[in-house]
Amino acid sequence: MSKYKISFADDEFDPVELPEQANLSEYLTVQNSPILFGCRIGICGTCLVEIITEDGSLNERTENEREFLEAVYPEEKKCRLACQVNLNTNIKVKKIEL
Numbered sequence: 001m002s003k004y005k006i007s008f009a010d011d012e013f014d015p016v017e018l019p020e021q022a023n024l025s026e027y028l029t030v031q032n033s034p035i036l037f038g039c040r041i042g043i044c045g046t047c048l049v050e051i052i053t054e055d056g057s058l059n060e061r062t063e064n065e066r067e068f069l070e071a072v073y074p075e076e077k078k079c080r081l082a083c084q085v086n087l088n089t090n091i092k093v094k095k096i097e098l
Contacts, residue, residue, distance in 0.1 A: 004087045009050075009094035010034045018087055025083035034095045040083045045072060045098065047082035052092040059086045072098070 006024070007015040013034060018027050025037045025047065038046030042064035051058060058080070061069065065084040073079045079096065 005090045006033075006087070007090075007092045008034055009092060020088060021086045023083070024085045024087070028082065033093070035082050035093065037083055042081050042084045043068060045081065048073065048096045048098065049080055049082045050076070050078045050094040050096055051080050051085065052078065052094075053089050055089060057089050058091065059088055 002020040003017050004020060004022075005015050005017050006028075013032060016027065016032055018024075024035070025040045028035050028037075030036065035049060036046050038044040042062055045068060061080070062084050065081045068081065069076075069079055073096075082093065085091075
């Protein structure tokens with residue numbers, strides 16, 4: 001199984017390596033990332049992040065995530081809810097504060 005690297009815009013946190021298709025909310029904690037998780041189902045926005053990938057690919061947004069992001073942050077296409085991301089590439093994550 002492949003592993004992918006998650007790095008953070010905030011250099012306070014070291015990169016984390018996770019298995020392919022890992023869900024970020026299952027592995028990231030306040031000890032190893034700047035991302036906080038609330039509902040973990042894509043409706044609260046606590047884990048709103050900007051994600052940058054090396055090749056531009058990442059799993060598709062879920063219906064809940066798409067609806068939430070269109071309502072709250074429609075102009076930004078790199079935004080994701082970290083709880084809805086399943087890894088399929090290396091990513092860099094930046095926490096977004098609303």
